[in-house]
Amino acid sequence: MSIKEQIHDLSDEMITNIGRLVAIDSQLGMPGEGKPFGEGPAEALKEGLKIAEELGFKTVNLDNYCGYAEMGEGEEIVGIAGHLDIVPVGGDWTYDPFKLTREGDYIYGRGTTDDKGPVIEALYAMKLLRDSGVKLNKRVRLIMGCNEETGSKCMEHYNEVEEELSCGFTPDANFPCIHGEKGHMSMVAYSKNTKIISMNGGFVSNAVCDACTTVIPAEAGLKEKLEEILAKTKLQEYQVTEENGTIRIYAKGVPAHASTPTLGVNAAGAIFESLEKAEFEDDFVKFYNNHIGTSCDGSGIGLKFEDEYGDLTLCNGIVKTENGVISCTIDIRVPVTLKAEDVRKMCEGKLEDENGRIEILEIGDPLFFPRESPLVNALYKAYVDVTGDTENEPMVIGGGTYAKSLKNIIAFGPEKLGIDYRIHSADEYMLVSGMEEAVLIYMEAIKNLLEI
Structure with a gap:
């Protein structure tokens, strides 16, 4: 045999x-x-x-x-x-x-x-x-x-x-x-000021946030604007409802491992992006879109980089609200030619402004x-x-x-x-x-x- x-x-x-x-x-x-x-x-x-x-x-x-x-x-x-x-x-x-x-x-x-x-x-x-x-x-x-x-x-x-x-x-x-x-870098972004009542999504830090529910104060015409904008995203599903002076947004994206975030659709990122396009003025919405965004390349914090073995990737996995503060986990995979200290210097001075801050938890060498x-x-x-x-x-x-x-x-x-x-x-x-x-x-x- x-x-x-x-x-x-x-x-x-x-x-x-x-x-x-x-x-x-x-x-x-x-x-x-x-x-x-x-x-x-x-x-x-x-x-x-x-x-x-x-x-x-x-x-x-x-x-x-x-x-x-x-x-x-x-x-x-x-x-x-x-x-x-x-x-x-x-x-x-x-x-x-x-x-x-x-x-x-x-x-x-x-x-x-x-x-x-x-x-x-x-x-x-x-x-x-x-x-x-x-x-x-x-x-x-x-x-x-x-x-x-x-x-x-x-x-x-x-x-x-x-x-x-x-x-x-x-x-x-x-x-x-x-x-x-690739090396691994963990971060968490925190809001300083936000009108968002609650935002919760994702289930692990090392996978794309594939579903997210957000509650914000209602504004005249905002529901209709959001529906129009969300319809143009790559979300699999979305729902916008308004009652008792609040708007509830549910978004379903596409799951993907944190090492390949571009294969997924970040539901939280899609909501933040849509809120800005709908002219919902909010400090943390600005911070998220400027520093994290939906591009997955780390450019918002000075980390856009690639070598002959691959590029740096950024993934937002979990979003949650506790005591009025929104936090977002960030999972970054660092190209093999960069060391931990290189990465730290690249993003130095780019992790905080008046609207939010990002804390580095750990950086591991490749x-x-x-x-x-x-x-x-x-x-x-x-x-x-x-x-x-x-x-x-x-x-x-x-x-x-x-x-x-x-x-x-x-x-x-x-x-x-x-x-x-x-x-x-x-x-x-x-x-x-x-x-x-x-x-x-x-x-x-x-x-x-x-x-x-």
């Missing part, structure tokens, strides 16, 4: 095990004793390690921060780092996000592609490699993290208590191979491995050998992965270019055919990494 046939025979078993993980709501929860990220992530880790044990692997739970399944012997470790936590469900789902639903080649559920499915793909790649009798001159360790989506504190703990990885990958991005990740490095070559070769695809080259992405938290690894699959798997959006899915191919690619990748 060929290796492809072996993988296909295990397909239903893999899907069942992915379903066991998808069934667990592993969003960040309230920390408890021995459960630093709450009940859900700890339960998902327990189930992930249980699946690994059922497949015959040695497992270790590292205080419910993360855990790992391991095979082989030796001083060096080939590491594979995936995560079992998820982002909030959000959006309008057609399927139950916590029940694996299959329709032909499609399998729907939160975490199917990001990142519970890939964890299982890597686990079965290890199993098939072990069962084939391949000589393991290094240990192969699959790390299952519980806090990738909200800070990667799980990998900070791993670095404190465990050995450094010799080489490896995280199956949490795209094929063919990621040799660079990750970059030269295209010619042995790690990049080993992984890219595995992809090409399995798929035959030589058109797509190793690339730099805006997203951030465990590669920034663990030494000597880069992101590698499982998403294929040109396919929207709806990660961080409603009806996230994976393809069964893609799952089977990914297992084979990961088998080849591990073999190549054993040789470097």
Whole structure:
């Protein structure tokens, strides 16, 4: 039986095990004793390690921060780092996000592609490699993290208590191979003065604000102006109602990951822009449109920049009102040739005026491995050998992965270019055919990494 046939025979078993993980709501929860990220992530880790044990692997739970399944012997470790936590469900789902639903080649559920499915793909790649009798001159360790989506504190703990990885990958991005990740910058914009009564939208900071509800004082003719202007936007849906001296605006945009905000439509941004065009005079409307806007390029705060590996992007994710103050989260992905201090100097003096202010929360340096490095070559070769695809080259992405938290690894699959798997959006899915191919690619990748 060929290796492809072996993988296909295990397909239903893999899907069942992915379903066991998808069934667990592993969003960040309230920390408890021995459960630093709450009940859900700890339960998902327990189930992930249980699946690994059922497949015959040695497992270790590292205080419910993360855990790992391991095979082989030796001083060096080939590491594979995936995560079992998820982002909030959000959006309008057609399927139950916590029940694996299959329709032909499609399998729907939160975490199917990001990142519970890939964890299982890597686990079965290890199993098939072990069962084939391949000589393991290094240990192969699959790390299952519980806090990738909200800070990667799980990998900070791993670095404190465990050995450094010799080489490896995280199956949490795209094929063919990621040799660079943009730096990450977090900001929050605050209103100083505003007539807006309330404005609330978005559900996570690392995705475009795809729905927003705003309440403002009514003005003569304003409702009609807004309806006319909103009709010309790229919003999927909008509604303007007037009663009791107020106007309520509901806007539905298009979701997108913060690393690719131009693929989405920012509902909050569309409302701010429309309010200004409708001549609604407001200090924070001016501030937002001048400093953030809908262009996604950071030009309003002096951050418009691009290099040979990509451009800087800006994403407004969450808008909320508390005690009369509107706040807007800002997620910026910084090109790999810029360091944190470069970015800070570029926006210095451009973050505040009489209408609002922007506070920098953190700036993280980018990750970059030269295209010619042995790690990049080993992984890219595995992809090409399995798929035959030589058109797509190793690339730099805006997203951030465990590669920034663990030494000597880069992101590698499982998403294929040109396919929207709806990660961080409603009806996230994976393809069964893609799952089977990914297992084979990961088998080849591990073999190549054993040789470097």
